[in-house]
Amino acid sequence: MLIDRLTARLKLAEQENAKRQIRVRHGVDFASNDYLGFSQRxxxxxxxxxxxxxxxxxxxxxxxxxxxxxxxxxxxxxxxxxxxxxxxxxxxxxxxxxxxxxxxxxxxxxxxxxxxxxxxxxxxxxxxxxxxxxxxxxxxxxxxxxxxxxxxxxxxxxxxxxxxxxxxxxxxxxxxxxxxxxxxxxxxxxxxxxxxxxxxxxxxxxxxxxxxxxxxxxxxxxxxxxxxxxxxxxxxxxxxxxxxxxxxxxxxxxxxxxxxxxxxxxxANDSAIATLQSNIAHFRYCAEDSGLLLSASHSAIQPIHVGDNTRLMNLAEHLEAKGFLVGAIRAPTVAKGSERLRISLSAAHTPAQIEQLISEVRRSDLI
Ligand SMILES: Cc1ncc(COP(=O)(O)O)c(C=O)c1O
Incomplete structure (x- = not known):
């Protein structure tokens, strides 16, 4: 009975394209919170x-x-x-x-x-x-x-x-x-x-x-x-x-x-702290230059508004197929209509990786 109720909830989430899948993912990491790359140090x-x-x-x-x-x-x-x-x-x-x-x-x-x-x-x-x-x-x-x-x-x-x-x-x-x-x-x-x-x-x-x-x-x-x-x-x-x-x-x-x-x-004011700041500035410069609408964030978290679960999931899948992992944040984690890509930047990224990610978002034609 209780598990049936859970199953019904899952079905509903599936209909709304909001069902989450736990799986192992590979690619350049623009999804985690490892902003300074310290997890690999x-x-x-x-x-x-x-x-x-x-x-x-x-x-x-x-x-x-x-x-x-x-x-x-x-x-x-x-x-x-x-x-x-x-x-x-x-x-x-x-x-x-x-x-x-x-x-x-x-x-x-x-x-x-x-x-x-x-x-x-x-x-x-x-x-x-x-x-x-x-x-x-x-x-x-x-x-x-x-x-x-x-x-x-x-x-x-x-x-x-x-x-x-x-x-x-x-x-x-x-x-x-x-x-x-x-x-x-x-x-x-x-x-x-x-x-x-x-x-x-x-x-x-x-x-x-x-x-x-x-x-x-x-x-x-x-x-x-x-x-x-x-x-x-x-x-x-x-x-x-x-x-x-x-x-x-x-x-x-x-x-x-x-x-x-x-x-x-x-x-010790490790150099990764300054590298992260320069990656944030580089991302914002390149994204704006390519016409992407950014939010007012100057932190490592850079959301790109998509506003629809299905388009968002298609975009995230496109990026994953091209080798980039990004966060796809759907309702109910955020309010309906404010579904977004959550791009998280890290000191471990190279400027070239940031540029490639932005050009793949653009090339997808989903934004
Ligand atoms: C703002 C905020 N507070 C707290 C937490 C929880 O931290 P932890 O992942 O260590 O449980 C998170 C992580 O998701 C978070 O984003």
Missing amino acids: EELKRAAKATIDSHGVGGRASHLVMGHTQHHELLSQQAAELFGYEAAMVFSSGYAANLGIIATLLTKGDRVLHDRLNHASLLDGGALSGANFRRFRHNDVAQLRDFLSRSNEPTLVAIESVYSMDGDVADLVEIQAACQEFGATLLVDDAHGVGVIGHHGRGASTAIKPDILMVACGKALGSYGALVCGSKELIAGLSNFSRTYVYTTALPPAQAAASSAALALLQ
């Missing part, structure tokens, strides 16, 4: 291999039991220092971190204000907490201020620094000012910001100091897991009470060591 591989040799492959137990190793400890300290916080902790994923932060901090009678384009993990954390929730128009500080002024329930404002499907940057300074004025707590999900925006690619925290900063290690850092930065009290509270931290196996130490190596590269 020798520094990360060496750190992970050495830690597998010393600690084995598994996380073995939760942090509170005995899963917490010196590699998790070092990574936490490095994150706190690099992003300018008193303390930090390691979660097993960005999804678990967002769920854990929000569901631990908020309860019934509190309120969470979400940017309309917030990631599912932020929305799900709010739903799990039982707090009231409202979504303000995307990056609309005036509406956020209006919501903040209407009630004095304890409030968390949750935003992303760089929006994962649009690539635009939040109005960080104004949003932080509004939160401070109305006494709200600010959570910034810097998943797509670290490595890309801010001074030397260090993300949102070089512009503002949100009460809580979440950095997903599976994006530009090329690793896996997530870091949460904040006050000592916040980190102690989450370490004790966050169910997605307490009741799960710790991130394997080798993965923590790889993330440490990535933070060290960021700290």
Whole structure:
């Protein structure tokens, strides 16, 4: 009965050309979030291999039991220092971190204000907490201020620094000012910001100091897991009470060591950070030159509007046949009518690959 219902849902998705296929894909990667190419860097591989040799492959137990190793400890300290916080902790994923932060901090009678384009993990954390929730128009500080002024329930404002499907940057300074004025707590999900925006690619925290900063290690850092930065009290509270931290196996130490190596590269202002910026500029210049309509994104995420599931899937298939992997983002991940190619740029791309991709999009005649 329950599985039949799921099957009916799948049929419906198929009719709307929105059914997803999990499969192994090959080609030049314009689809992942490996913006600095760090997932392939020798520094990360060496750190992970050495830690597998010393600690084995598994996380073995939760942090509170005995899963917490010196590699998790070092990574936490490095994150706190690099992003300018008193303390930090390691979660097993960005999804678990967002769920854990929000569901631990908020309860019934509190309120969470979400940017309309917030990631599912932020929305799900709010739903799990039982707090009231409202979504303000995307990056609309005036509406956020209006919501903040209407009630004095304890409030968390949750935003992303760089929006994962649009690539635009939040109005960080104004949003932080509004939160401070109305006494709200600010959570910034810097998943797509670290490595890309801010001074030397260090993300949102070089512009503002949100009460809580979440950095997903599976994006530009090329690793896996997530870091949460904040006050000592916040980190102690989450370490004790966050169910997605307490009741799960710790991130394997080798993965923590790889993330440490990535933070060290960021700290050293590795040349990949500048290369990514020059690839973003090159992409935008060539795309505009060839008549493609770009959005206002200056991050590594460059959406190209298609606006229809079938045309989008045909375009993605055309590109794959030519050897390019791009994200095809369909409804319901984005609103109906705003289906798009999500091209993600990386320091690992060559200018020639970027030019070839753009000319294949043009040649497809689907845009
Ligand atoms: C904005 C944002 N937050 C959080 C996450 C979740 O991070 P993770 O993939 O580490 O679970 C993602 C990844 O999809 C994301 O894009």
